[in-house]
Amino acid sequence: MVILRRRAEGSRTHKDMPLHLKMLTPERTIYDADVDQITVATMDGEITILPNHIPLISALKPGEMRVIKQGADIPMAITGGFIEVQPDSRVEVLADAAERIEEIDIERAEVARARAEEYLREKKFETDVEYASLQAQLERALARIRIAKKYRKK
């Protein structure tokens, strides 16, 4: 019986596995749960992940991430990081930072945008690294503003 039960458990294929999302930022665990669907902007374009997606590793772009969980659509702003889709429908997202819509402070993002634009305009940078960091700051701020405005309009 034990052997038979073990075989039955072992015969569970990857196809039966629910999509499991583990999403971490340096500060918190945002998800460690089964979800229906994940859509995220990667450097190679937007991808939507359902159970049994092919395995992949990709870098994330600052932009929108949407998780559908128990039928509810949960949009977020994400500022970059990595996604790994494993063969058994397990997905790991390591994000630099991520905020749900209601957590986005638009005023703070506007200040960050104005500061980055001013520094770029006035050439207040000395190295390529400082220039790239200002560009990245601007991109993060613009993504937060765009996503907050898109969903708060509704």
Ligand code: ATP
């Ligand atoms: P700032 O210059 O305003 O700090 P930043 O783009 O440099 O912006 P990040 O390094 O991306 O900030 O994020 C640092 C932390 O602050 C993260 O926890 C992130 O979620 C949070 N954060 C940054 N900007 C905002 C915002 N506009 N609204 C809500 N949380 C934010």
